[in-house]
Amino acid sequence: xxxxxxxxxxxxxxxxxxxxxxxxxxxxxxxxxxxxxxxxxxxxxxxxxxxxxxxxxxxxxxxxxxxxxxxxxxxxxxxxxxxxxxxxxxxxxxxxxxxxxxxxxxxxxxxxxxxx
Amino acid sequence: xxxxxxxxxxxxxxxxxxxxxxxxxxxxxxxxxxxxxxxxxxxxxxxxxxxxxxxxxxxxxxxxxxxxxxxxxxxxxxxxxxxxxxxxxxxxxxxxxxxxxxxxxxxxxxxxxx
Numbered sequence: 001x002x003x004x005x006x007x008x009x010x011x012x013x014x015x016x017x018x019x020x021x022x023x024x025x026x027x028x029x030x031x032x033x034x035x036x037x038x039x040x041x042x043x044x045x046x047x048x049x050x051x052x053x054x055x056x057x058x059x060x061x062x063x064x065x066x067x068x069x070x071x072x073x074x075x076x077x078x079x080x081x082x083x084x085x086x087x088x089x090x091x092x093x094x095x096x097x098x099x100x101x102x103x104x105x106x107x108x109x110x111x112x113x114x115x116x
Numbered sequence: 117x118x119x120x121x122x123x124x125x126x127x128x129x130x131x132x133x134x135x136x137x138x139x140x141x142x143x144x145x146x147x148x149x150x151x152x153x154x155x156x157x158x159x160x161x162x163x164x165x166x167x168x169x170x171x172x173x174x175x176x177x178x179x180x181x182x183x184x185x186x187x188x189x190x191x192x193x194x195x196x197x198x199x200x201x202x203x204x205x206x207x208x209x210x211x212x213x214x215x216x217x218x219x220x221x222x223x224x225x226x227x228x229x230x
Contacts, residue, residue: 034217034218036220041223041225042222042223043206043220043221043222043223044160044206044220045220046217046218046219046220049217093159093160095160095218104148104150104162104165105218106162107152107159107160107161108159109158109159110159
């Protein structure tokens with residue numbers, strides 16, 4: 001299947017700093033990427049839908065100014081957690097779908113963020 | 117809005133036992149259905165999917181699922197589980213269409229004992 005790569009796999013940052021997470025589709029183009037958050041032993045909660053060349057669509061309750069999403073190209077979307085706080089510590093997962101193809105989404109390996 | 121229910125939160129089975137994990141969704145339109153597996157410390161992997169056609173879908177590692185439209189269900193089955201099947205299993209649904217988002221169930225943790 002297609003490959004989606006997330007970087008970094010884990011990151012520890014100080015409270016108040018910002019962290020950027022990258023999501024790349026390695027062998028296909030993705031007009032749409034999705035960002036999820038997964039708390040321990042819980043399901044994936046969709047945070048936002050990232051569309052190449054336009055603004056992301058955020059789910060209800062997700063602060064767009066805190067979780068900045070940029071989808072500048074067909075193979076890269078970034079999620080920046082601004083002014084991170086310990087409660088932002090979580091597992092962040094991206095997924096991407098092949099542009100124009102009604103197939104399943106492929107998932108990145110996730111990024112474990114710990115804010116201290 | 118669509119939602120997905122997985123009724124079994126934690127299942128413990130002995131090796132060689134049969135498995136059935138329930139998944140029900142609420143959406144009246146045409147949907148695509150998925151089962152994903154997340155092994156400890158690893159990313160989500162697709163087990164199987166249903167888009168159209170035969171409602172009995174076969175996936176990897178001996179898993180299968182049956183789409184019953186009248187029951188809004190997409191239960192996952194495996195005749196004989198192995199210790200290596202220990203993982204978290206997620207059912208997911210999306211409306212048909214290239215940009216529609218996936219809605220995940222809460223997940224079922226499967227523990228297979230030797």
